[in-house]
Amino acid sequence: MNICMIGTGYVGLVTGACFAELGNKVICVDNDPRKIGLLKKGEMPIYEPGLDVLVHKNVKAGRLSFSMSIADGIKNADFAFIAVGTPPRSDGSADLSFVENVSREIALNLKKYLVIVEKSTVPVETCEWVKKTITKFNRKKIPFDVVSNPEFLREGTAVNDFLKPDRVIVGLETDRARKTVQKLYGPLKCPILFTDTKSAEIIKHASNSFLATKISYINSVARICEKVGANVEQVAEGMGFDPRIGRSFLNAGCGFGGFCFPKDLEAFLWISKKLGADFEMLESVKKVNEEQMIHFVRKIEESLWIINGKTVGILGLAFKPNTDDMRFAPSIEIIRMLQERGAKIQAYDPISMPNAKKVLQNVTLKDSIYETARGADCLVIVTEWPEFRKINLAKIKKLLTHPTIIDGRNLFKPEDMKKMGFHYASIGRKSV
């Protein structure tokens, strides 16, 4: 099938490349000349494991191309996917102006029946607005359908998540749209749930907010574990055996971040308030997450006593491993609080340092894990990159001025760290 993918961010580019991989002909459109320029040269504007290979392969096979023109993109298309940004405004609501602009441009260039798919994370009722906008500018009254198809892929594992999804959710109104969508997603061989458009939109917000709730829940449990000397990992394991609960997303840590959870939580709260159906529970989820970062900084303070004038080495800046994404990364807030208390920060991240440079100030970025430890008063782990688990702890011990590690992602066993002579504090477990 012919697909026009509008927006080449994490969702748009991965989805476009994966649809091409499935044998479709895809044109990825973006109004950012830098991104399109890079892609045409075969370079990726974002880091996502496996994406470059997929893009190169499908460009070579003639199934994937890039353009700055929506008119060109939809000329022969069966589908136009809207995967543009919906950034948060200061009140928590989503800024939908990119979605509106794209809808208008699609309408002005409609030539034949088109299924317009809303892929960006948007508040409930956005599909209705997209439909109204297209109807308004669709002067030749060409038939079209608007479909809500929320994306559940995770950064760092996005290609695999797309090609092997747990489920595909499609909110739609007509049989014609249903048949066309069925043909597109059929090859994925996963459950496809057809719903009305509003339910599909709510599924996305409700799922992300639920996962965020799980994390804040286990982080709250972790604080109780710390008070009584229990171990949150054992608690999570015990809870996780119950299939009604499940073990995933019960990793206690120094807080969740990224461009989805904080933003979607905020947006869901905003919508619920606007609709007069306050979702107060989500206020607590947000509060617990904010407090978790403060709690973590307090742990560092307890280990160092006075932070002022001390050098803190930070391992991991991206909001999670295997991504270069710094948006709403807990590292930003943690570093800000440490700097406020007078710490000198030196940091390392395997991939996200070019992006980190744009958002962090007065941070010395180092070339390696070991250079980050050299001369530091303590080492703080913020992101659980797999390579951090394999660090040579004996070497780290020699490089630090004091053998102190504060671990926000529970990478090591407290008993092992104690044996090695470290002062080691982690989340929801006894400090040694």
Ligand code: UDX
């Ligand atoms: C999330 C959803 O998982 C995905 O379905 C949706 O499409 C987009 O939002 P993503 O933001 O890529 O994906 O990352 P995810 O792996 O969900 O992690 C989000 C944050 O939660 C990270 O900061 C991570 O460190 C944190 N987290 C996750 C925890 O603190 N504990 C956990 O157990 C799981």
